[in-house]
Amino acid sequence: MGSLFRSEEMALCQLFLQSEAAYACVSELGELGLVQFRDLNPDVNAFQRKFVNEVRRCDEMERKLRYLEKEIKKDGIPMLDTGESPEAPQPREMIDLEATFEKLENELREVNQNAEALKRNFLELTELKHILRKTQVFFDEQEGGVNQTTESMTRALITDEARSAGASMGPVQLGFVAGVILRERLPAFERMLWRACRGNVFLRQAMIETPLEDPTNGDQVHKSVFIIFFQGDQLKTRVKKICEGFRATLYPCPEAPADRREMAMGVMTRIEDLNTVLGQTQDHRHRVLVAAAKNLKNWFVKVRKIKAIYHTLNLFNLDVTQKCLIAECWVPLLDIETIQLALRRGTERSGSSVPPILNRMQTFENPPTYNRTNKFTKAFQALIDAYGVASYREMNPAPYTIITFPFLFAVMFGDLGHGAIMALFGLWMIRKEKGLAAQKTDNEIWNIFFGGRYIIFLMGVFSMYTGLIYNDIFSKSLNIFGSHWHMSYNKSTVLENKYLQLNPKGDYEGDPYPFGMDPIWQVAGANKIIFHNAYKMKISIIFGVIHMIFGVVMSWHNHTYFRNRISMLYEFIPQLVFLLLLFFYMVLLMFIKWIKFAATNAKPYSEACAPSILITFIDMVLFNTPKAPPQDCETYMFFGQHFIQVLFVLVAVGCIPVMLLAKPLLIMQARKQANVQPIAGATSDAETGGVSNGGSHGGGGGPHEEEEELSEIFIHQSIHTIEYVLGSVSHTASYLRLWALSLAHAQLAEVLWTMVLSIGLKQEGWLGGIILTCVFAFWAILTVGILVLMEGLSAFLHTLRLHWVEFQSKFYKGQGYAFQPFSFDAIIENGAASAEAE
Numbered sequence: 001m002g003s004l005f006r007s008e009e010m011a012l013c014q015l016f017l018q019s020e021a022a023y024a025c026v027s028e029l030g031e032l033g034l035v036q037f038r039d040l041n042p043d044v045n046a047f048q049r050k051f052v053n054e055v056r057r058c059d060e061m062e063r064k065l066r067y068l069e070k071e072i073k074k075d076g077i078p079m080l081d082t083g084e085s086p087e088a089p090q091p092r093e094m095i096d097l098e099a100t101f102e103k104l105e106n107e108l109r110e111v112n113q114n115a116e117a118l119k120r121n122f123l124e125l126t127e128l129k130h131i132l133r134k135t136q137v138f139f140d141e142q143e144g145g146v147n148q149t150t151e152s153m154t155r156a157l158i159t160d161e162a163r164s165a166g167a168s169m170g171p172v173q174l175g176f177v178a179g180v181i182l183r184e185r186l187p188a189f190e191r192m193l194w195r196a197c198r199g200n201v202f203l204r205q206a207m208i209e210t211p212l213e214d215p216t217n218g219d220q221v222h223k224s225v226f227i228i229f230f231q232g233d234q235l236k237t238r239v240k241k242i243c244e245g246f247r248a249t250l251y252p253c254p255e256a257p258a259d260r261r262e263m264a265m266g267v268m269t270r271i272e273d274l275n276t277v278l279g280q281t282q283d284h285r286h287r288v289l290v291a292a293a294k295n296l297k298n299w300f301v302k303v304r305k306i307k308a309i310y311h312t313l314n315l316f317n318l319d320v321t322q323k324c325l326i327a328e329c330w331v332p333l334l335d336i337e338t339i340q341l342a343l344r345r346g347t348e349r350s351g352s353s354v355p356p357i358l359n360r361m362q363t364f365e366n367p368p369t370y371n372r373t374n375k376f377t378k379a380f381q382a383l384i385d386a387y388g389v390a391s392y393r394e395m396n397p398a399p400y401t402i403i404t405f406p407f408l409f410a411v412m413f414g415d416l417g418h419g420a421i422m423a424l425f426g427l428w429m430i431r432k433e434k435g436l437a438a439q440k441t442d443n444e445i446w447n448i449f450f451g452g453r454y455i456i457f458l459m460g461v462f463s464m465y466t467g468l469i470y471n472d473i474f475s476k477s478l479n480i481f482g483s484h485w486h487m488s489y490n491k492s493t494v495l496e497n498k499y500l501q502l503n504p505k506g507d508y509e510g511d512p513y514p515f516g517m518d519p520i521w522q523v524a525g526a527n528k529i530i531f532h533n534a535y536k537m538k539i540s541i542i543f544g545v546i547h548m549i550f551g552v553v554m555s556w557h558n559h560t561y562f563r564n565r566i567s568m569l570y571e572f573i574p575q576l577v578f579l580l581l582l583f584f585y586m587v588l589l590m591f592i593k594w595i596k597f598a599a600t601n602a603k604p605y606s607e608a609c610a611p612s613i614l615i616t617f618i619d620m621v622l623f624n625t626p627k628a629p630p631q632d633c634e635t636y637m638f639f640g641q642h643f644i645q646v647l648f649v650l651v652a653v654g655c656i657p658v659m660l661l662a663k664p665l666l667i668m669q670a671r672k673q674a675n676v677q678p679i680a681g682a683t684s685d686a687e688t689g690g691v692s693n694g695g696s697h698g699g700g701g702g703p704h705e706e707e708e709e710l711s712e713i714f715i716h717q718s719i720h721t722i723e724y725v726l727g728s729v730s731h732t733a734s735y736l737r738l739w740a741l742s743l744a745h746a747q748l749a750e751v752l753w754t755m756v757l758s759i760g761l762k763q764e765g766w767l768g769g770i771i772l773t774c775v776f777a778f779w780a781i782l783t784v785g786i787l788v789l790m791e792g793l794s795a796f797l798h799t800l801r802l803h804w805v806e807f808q809s810k811f812y813k814g815q816g817y818a819f820q821p822f823s824f825d826a827i828i829e830n831g832a833a834s835a836e837a838e
Helices: 017-034 052-074 095-146 146-156 162-164 183-196 233-245 257-313 333-350 378-387 398-413 416-431 433-439 443-451 453-469 489-498 527-561 565-594 613-622 641-674 708-735 736-760 765-810 826-837
Strands: 009-017 175-182 200-209 223-230 247-253 324-333 357-360
Touching: 009 017, 017 324, 017 333, 017 433, 017 489, 017 826, 052 095, 052 233, 052 257, 095 175, 095 223, 095 247, 095 257, 146 527, 162 175, 175 527, 183 200, 183 233, 183 565, 200 398, 223 233, 233 443, 257 826, 333 357, 333 443, 357 398, 357 826, 378 398, 378 443, 378 527, 378 765, 398 527, 398 736, 416 433, 416 765, 433 443, 433 453, 443 453, 527 708, 527 736, 565 613, 565 641, 565 708, 613 641, 641 708, 641 826, 765 826
Parallel strands: none
Antiparallel strands: 009 324, 009 357, 175 223, 175 247, 200 223
8 A cells, every 4th residue: 555544664774974064964854854863862961962052052043033023023013924934054154143133132232221211311301390390389389378388387397306395486497308109109108108207297299190101111100299398307318218118209309489490491301302312212223123024034944944953963973083974864765865865965065075875774663653744634644643643654544534534523513504604614714724824823723723624624515415415404404306205184184283194105205305314304393303313323323333344454454564464363353253243234234124124015024013123133142032023023034034143143252262362372382382482573462573674564563562471462462352342332332422413413403493593583574674683693603603613523522532442443553653854844833833922
C-alpha cells in the first residue's frame, strides 16, 4: 500500500558538513522541512555548546524586536505583513541587524524618556495652574469676610500651650502650604491632619474637574487641590511630613495677589511651549515606529531563522580536526534525493569546495512516524494522532476516517436543514480560508472550527444525505415522489380518531418510496416512534458490526506487512471468525427478517410470525429452545437454523482458547527449541525485530519487548483476549448510540417546531406577521445554538469515541512518536503563536 495508508519509510542518516558550509546547508534544510536531527551532545550543558554565543545574540535581538512591537501596538500602528518568508540571512548580516535594532531601541528609549520628562513637567505645571486658580478662590473668600474669618481662624489655631500660658488674642500671622493629592487619599489625609495636629490646622480643598495623565504609565488620575493654614514652624514641619507620607505634591504659592497673577501668566506661557514640544516629540516617535512597523515582521522571521539554525548546529558534533560538523538525522526515504539537492545548494551559496556527505546508517531503533498530509487530510490525521501517534509503518486509519467519521456523525445528526447550515458554514470557511488564515487570531474556539473546516463541511454534506434518507428537514418531510400510502377512510373519520392506523394490506400500494422514508411517517402519530425505533436501532447494529469487522480486517494488513505469521493465524483468524459467527450472523438475521416477513404476506411469513432478533440471538448463545410460535407460524426463519446456530456458537467459543493460549505456547516452544531464554523477536506483540536501515519491516517490537518474560506474555495475551471477547459485546451495544442520538435529535427538532415556530405560524393579520418574525428569530437562535452547535458537538464526540475505541482498538496500537522535522515554517508559526499569547 502507498504512503497514504501507512507512514513514510524512514532512514537514519549521517551527515558530514564543512564548518564554513554548515550554516547555509542547515538553512536550506530548514526551508525544506524534511529532516529531523538528533542531539549528539545530550550530556553537554546548553551553555557549554559551540554556538551558544550566537544563540544569545539572537535572543537579545528578539528582545529588542519585542520591545519595538510592544511600542508599535501601544500606538495602534498596523504592521505590514506581506505573507512572504525571507531567506535566512548570512552570518555576517547579523552584525548589521544588531546595529539596526540597537539604534532603533536607543532612539526609541531616548524619545520615550524625553517624552516622559516633558509629560512630568507638563503635569507639574498643570497642577500648579489649578493650585493658583483654586487658592485664589480661597483667598477671595477670606478677603470677603476678612475680619470675622481671620479672627475665627486665629482663635482656632491658637495652640493649647498658648492657651494654658495665658497668651493674649492679638493679631497672628498664619502660614500656609498648597498642593495636590490623589482624590481617593483625601479623606484619610484629612483625618491624619486633624489627629496629628490636634485640630490646630485649617484645611480647604477643591476637586480638579478634568483627569490628569500620569506620565509614568499613561493612566488617567483624579486629583484635588488643597491649602492648609497653620501657625508656627512646628506645625509647618508636621504638616509637610504628613503631605510627604501621603505622596501629596506641594507647590509654592505667593501670598500677594499680584504675585499669584504674575506666576499664573508665566505658567500658562510655559504650558503652551510644552504642548508644542510634546507634539513634535510625539510626531518624531510616530515616524520612527511607522518606519519600524514596515519591516518588523520580516525582521522577526530573519532572527528566528538565524536562531533556529544555530540551535540546530548545537546538536552536531565536531570532528577531531575542528573543520567538519557531523550530524545524525531521520529522513523520509523518498526524499533523500531532494535533501541532497538542498545540501548542494547550500554548499554553493557558502562558496565551499567540499561537497556534503549523506550516508545511510544501520539501526534497530524505531523510526519516527511521518504521515504526509495536505490541508484536507490534516484535520482527519489530527483526530487520529490525538488518540496516539501510529507505530512506525502501522496501518493509518486517517484515510478511512475521511468517509466513516462524517458518515457515522450523519447517522446521529441526520437532518437536511441542520446539515445544510453546517455544510454552508464549512463551505464559507473553505472559500475564505486564505483571508481567514491570514488573520491569525488567538481565539482557541475559532481556531478549532477553522482547523476542522473540511470535517465540518463533510459532516454537513453527509447529514444532508441522511436527512434525505430519513426524509427529515427541521422535523418536517419532503413529499417529492408522492406517498405510496393512501387512506380508505373519509376525512372526518381520520380527524376524529387519533389512534387510527392504516392497514398495509389495503392502504399500501406495495412498492416502496423511491428514496428514503415515505413522508407519511412524519405525520404518523401513534406508531411513528415505534417505526423509527425499529429502523434506526437495526441500522445502528448493522453499521457497527460492519465497522468492527473492517477494523479486524485492517489488523490483517498489519500482520502481513510485518510478517507476523503467529498473530495472523492465532489472533486475526479467531477474532474474525468469532465476530462473523456471532454478530455478523445477527445482522444476517435482520436482513432475512426484512426479506421474508411482511405485513402483506400470508402465514407463516406474515408480520405476526416475525420473530424477535434479540430473543433469537439470546436463545442461540444460551442454547435455549425457542418458545412455541403463534398458530400457523414456523419456529425458525429458515431450514437448518438450529443446527447452524449451535455450530456457530461452538466454533466461536472454541476460538477463545485459541486466542488465549496458542500464541504464548508457540512462543514458549520456540524458546525451548532455540535453547535461549528469552529469544529475540519472540514476543507477545510481534515476532519480528526492529528496523534495519529504515526498511519496510519494523515497528512491531522493540528492545524492551525482546526481554519480556514468558509470564508477562501469558498475562498480556489473557488481557487482550478477555478485552476482545467482552469488547465485542459491549462495542456492538455501544453503536446503539447512533440510534439514541438520532432519535433525540429528531425529537428536539420536533419540540422546537411544535412549541416555538408553530405558534407564530398560527397568527393572522399584520400583528401576526410581527409575531411570526420575532418567533422565527427565537426559533432560529435555538435551532443554531442547541440543535446545530450543542447537538453537533455531542454527535461529534460520540463519533470520535466510536472511532477511537470501537474501531481502532481492533488493529491500532498508536505507540509511535511523531516525526518533527527541522522546519522554518513550523518554527515561525509557533513563535508567532507564542508572541500573540504573551
